[in-house]
Amino acid sequence: MNKTNQYRLINLLINNQFVRPKWVKNRIVLTSSITAGNALMDLTSTNAFAAPVGVDLSVYQGGRHMYWVQDSGGRLAFGFIKAAGVAETVGEELVTNGDFAAVTKAAAKSVTGITKANPGVVTFAAGHGYANGDVIYFSGLTQMTELNTQYWQLRANSGDTFQLATVYDTTSLDTSGYGDAETTGGNCAQKVTLTGWVQGARWHVGVDGAGGLNNVAQANNALININIYQSSIYATTNKLYKKTVAIDIVSGEIATGVGGIGGASFIYTSGGNKTKYDTGSSGANGNVTFYPNVTFTGTIDNVSVKQVTAPSATGATITSTKGGATMAFAYQHASFNANLACTFAVRYVGD
Numbered sequence: 254m255n256k257t258n259q260y261r262l263i264n265l266l267i268n269n270q271f272v273r274p275k276w277v278k279n280r281i282v283l284t285s286s287i288t289a290g291n292a293l294m295d296l297t298s299t300n301a302f303a304a305p306v307g308v309d310l311s312v313y314q315g316g317r318h319m320y321w322v323q324d325s326g327g328r329l330a331f332g333f334i335k336a337a338g339v340a341e342t343v344g345e346e347l348v349t350n351g352d353f354a355a356v357t358k359a360a361a362k363s364v365t366g367i368t369k370a371n372p373g374v375v376t377f378a379a380g381h382g383y384a385n386g387d388v389i390y391f392s393g394l395t396q397m398t399e400l401n402t403q404y405w406q407l408r409a410n411s412g413d414t415f416q417l418a419t420v421y422d423t424t425s426l427d428t429s430g431y432g433d434a435e436t437t438g439g440n441c442a443q444k445v446t447l448t449g450w451v452q453g454a455r456w457h458v459g460v461d462g463a464g465g466l467n468n469v470a471q472a473n474n475a476l477i478n479i480n481i482y483q484s485s486i487y488a489t490t491n492k493l494y495k496k497t498v499a500i501d502i503v504s505g506e507i508a509t510g511v512g513g514i515g516g517a518s519f520i521y522t523s524g525g526n527k528t529k530y531d532t533g534s535s536g537a538n539g540n541v542t543f544y545p546n547v548t549f550t551g552t553i554d555n556v557s558v559k560q561v562t563a564p565s566a567t568g569a570t571i572t573s574t575k576g577g578a579t580m581a582f583a584y585q586h587a588s589f590n591a592n593l594a595c596t597f598a599v600r601y602v603g604d
Contacts, residue, residue, distance in 0.1 A: 280600065280601050281598050281599070281600050281601075282313070282318070282599050282600070282601050283308075283313075283598065283599040284596070284597065284598040284599070285308065285596070285597060286594065286595070286596045286597075287305050287306070287307075287308070287322075287594065287595045287596070287597060288306075288594055289325075289519075289592065289593055289594045290519060290529055290530060290531070290592060291305060291306035291307070291530070292305055292322065292532070292591045292592070292595050292597075293305055293306060293493060293530050293532075293561075293564070293568065293591075294322070294330070294493060294532050294591040295491065295492060295493040295532070295561065295564075296330065296491035296532060296582060296585055296589070296591060297489075297491045297492055297580075297581070298579070298580075298581040299579075299580055299581065300492075300562070300580050301332060301570065301571040301572070301573075301580045301581045301582050302338065302493075302563070302564040302568055302569060302570045302571055302580070303320055303322070303564065303568060303569060303571060304338060304341070304564035304565045304567060304568025304569075305568075305597065308567070308597075309567040310334055310337070310567065310568055310569040310599070311337030311338065311566060311567055311568070311569055312337075313334045313569065313599050314334055314335065314336050314337045314569055315334075315335075315336075316333055316334070316335055316572070316575050316576045316577075317575075317601060317602060317603060317604060318333070318334045318599050318600060318601055318602065319331055319332065319333055319334065319583075319599070319600045319602055320332060320333075320334050320569070320571060320597065320598075320599055321597060321598045321599075321600060322589075322591070322595050322596075322597045323595060323596050323597070324589055324590050324591065324593040324594070324595050325593045325594045325595065326588070326590065326593065328586035328588050328589040328590070329584065329585075329586050329589065330582050330584065330585040330586065330589045330591075331582060331583055331584055332571035332572060332573060332581065332582035332583045332584075333571065333572045333573070333574065333575050333576075333577070333583065333602075334569045334570075334571065334599070335569065335570045335571065335572045335577075335580075336569060336570045337566065337567075337568075337569055338563060338564030338565050338566050338567065338568035338569060338570070339563065339566060340563070340565060340566060341495075341561060341563065341564060341565040341568075342561070342562050342563040343495055343559035343560060343561055343562060344559050344560040344561075344562050345559065346557060346558070346559060347486050347494075347558045347559060347560070348483060348486060348541060348556050348557055348558050349448075349449040349483065350447065350448050350449040350450065351555060351556035351557050351558075352468060352554065352555055352556075353447055353450075353458075353459065353468050353469050353470050353554060353556075354468045355447075355448035355449070356445045356446065356447060356448055356458055356466070357445070357446050357447075357448045358390055358443040358444070358445055359443055359444040359445075359446070360443070361392075361393075361440035361441065361442060361443050362377055362378065362381045362382075362383070362440065362442050362443070362444075363377060363378035363381070363438060363439060363440050363441075363442075364376070364377060364378075364391075364394070364435065364438040364439065364440075364441045364442050365377065365378050365413075365438045366434070366435055366436055366438055367394070367397045367400070367428065367434060367435035367438075368428065368434055369397070369428050369429055369431055369433065369434040370428060370429055371425075371427040371428070371429045372409075372416045372417075372424075372425030372426060372427060372428070373416065373417060373425070373426050373427065373428030373429075373431075374414050374415070374416055375407075375414065375415050375416070375417065375442075376413055376414045377413050377414075377415075377442065378413070379413060381413065381442075383407055383410075383415065383444065384407070384410065385407055385408055385409070385410045385415070386406060386407065386408075386422070386454065386455050386457055386473060387406070387407050387444050387457065388404055388405070388406050388407075388444070388445045388446075388457045388458040388460055389404070389405055389406075389407060389442045389443065389444060389445065390402075390403070390404050390442070390443045390444075390445050391403055391405070391441055391442055392441060392443075393439060393440070393441040394435050394437075394438075394441050395435075395437045395439075396432070396433040396434060396435045396436060396437060397428065397431050397432070397433060397434060397435040398432070399428075399431045399432065400431075400435075400464070402464075403464030403465070404445060404458065404460050404464060404465065404466050405417040405418065405426065405460065405464065406418040406422060406457060406460050406473075408422050408425060409425060418460075418462070419462035419463075420460065420461060420462030420463075421462075421471075421473055421503060421550055422473040422474075445458050446458065447470055447481075449483055450470065450481055450482070450483050451481065451482050451483070451484070452470075452481050453475065453479040453480050453481060453544075454475070454476070454479050455472055455473050455474055455475040455476065455479060456470060456471070456472050456475055456479070456480075456481040457470075457471055457472075457473075458470075458471070459471040459552055459554075467552075468554065469501075469552035469553065469554040470543075470552060470553050470554070471551075471552045472507075472545070472549050472550060472551060472552070473550055474548055474549075474550055475544075475545045475548065475549045475550070476545060476548055477544075477545050477546065477547060477548065478544050478545070479544065479545065480542050480543060480544035481542070481543050481544075481553075482540045482541060482542035482543070483540065483541050483556075484539065484540045485539045485540070486539055486540060486541045486558050489533050489560075490533045490534060491532060491533060491534075492532070492533050492560050492561075493530060493531070493532050493533075493560065493561040494530065494531050494532075494533065494558055494559065494560055494561065495528065495529075495530055495557075495558070495559050495560075495561050496509070496528070496529050496530070496531065496541065496556070496557065496558045497526065497527065497528045497555065497556075497557045498526075498527050498543075498553055498554070498555065498556045498557070499524075499525070499526050499527075499553065499554040499555045500521055500524045500525065500527055500551065500552070500553055500554075501524045501551050501552045501553075501554075502521070502522070502523060502524045502549070502550075502551040503550040503551045504548070504549070504550045504551070505545055505546070505547045505548050505549035505550060505551070506520055506521060506522050506545065506546040506547050506549065507520075507521050507543055507544070507545055507546060507549050507551065507553070508520045508521070508543070508544055508545070508546045509521070509527075509529065509541075509542065509543050509544075520546045524551070526555075530561070531592055532590075532591040532592055534590055534591075534592065541556065541558055575602065
């Protein structure tokens with residue numbers, strides 16, 4: 254089919270004028286809708302494929318059918334279905350420290366005292382820069398040595414004093430049973446952050462409330478749209494990416510922005526292991542981002558992003574011409590967005 258006839262077909266589809274002219278042997282054999290995030294399309298010019306969730310395109314392989322997709326903004330992409338997929342394959346891991354096991358300790362700041370009391374109160378020298386929610390690692394204490402090599406979240410700030418929080422900042426640590434109050438102090442406290450991640454307010458290293466880490470990113474009443482993210486993960490426009498994450502929700506909701514694209518379909522109201530797909534889009538920031546949809550307390554863990562390099566067995570490769578070898582869509586609107594809700598049609602176009 255030449256370009257002129259392709260564009261004539263576009264106009265017919267847009268205007269719902271499916272009267273078959275002499276020059277096109279076509280009929281619609283399947284049409285349906287796809288919810289946001291479930292189109293699963295690689296739109297590159299060398300490895301194009303589609304594997305929409307809940308749809309089996311493999312039965313239409315062989316070049317006699319076309320796959321037409323229209324996003325919720327009315328923009329089109331179409332190509333010829335060539336071969337059925339074999340099994341979904343993915344590339345290398347793109348996220349650094351997705352299991353949150355690595356932490357970074359900042360320069361040590363001075364502790365001037367820790368009371369032996371319920372609750373225990375830590376006083377830092379002026380200029381420490383600490384805030385409620387920061388996680389601190391203690392070492393070198395000479396009197397309240399029980400806190401050495403332990404990680405604690407700060408809470409109940411007043412001036413240069415803080416209390417130490419138990420898990421999810423629910424209560425303060427009781428130090429009344431410890432051996433001695435700390436009066437010597439010194440450079441014994443280091444702020445701890447998650448390596449490779451940018452943490453918004455109230456996102457922090459996961460602590461277990463007993464002095465240890467639990468290898469998660471933890472939020473305590475994080476406010477709407479205050480996020481944690483890693484930048485430039487989705488580096489290539491039009492490639493398909495698979496993201497998985499384990500979520501634990503104590504309260505609230507959490508959303509995930511994929512390549513700068515969010516939306517209702519990516520809001521989680523319950524915990525568990527989650528999987529989402531995203532086609533990299535132009536103008537997106539490429540970040541993998543998590544942010545509260547409403548005030549959120551909970552954790553995320555095992556974040557993974559990998560490029561999908563081949564479709565599943567129910568997907569299919571796409572070529573730009575009938576029987577062609579170029580793995581690309583024949584037409585794609587410049588602003589077509591495969592991450593939105595879409596409608597699609599499979600059209601028989603003959604031998």
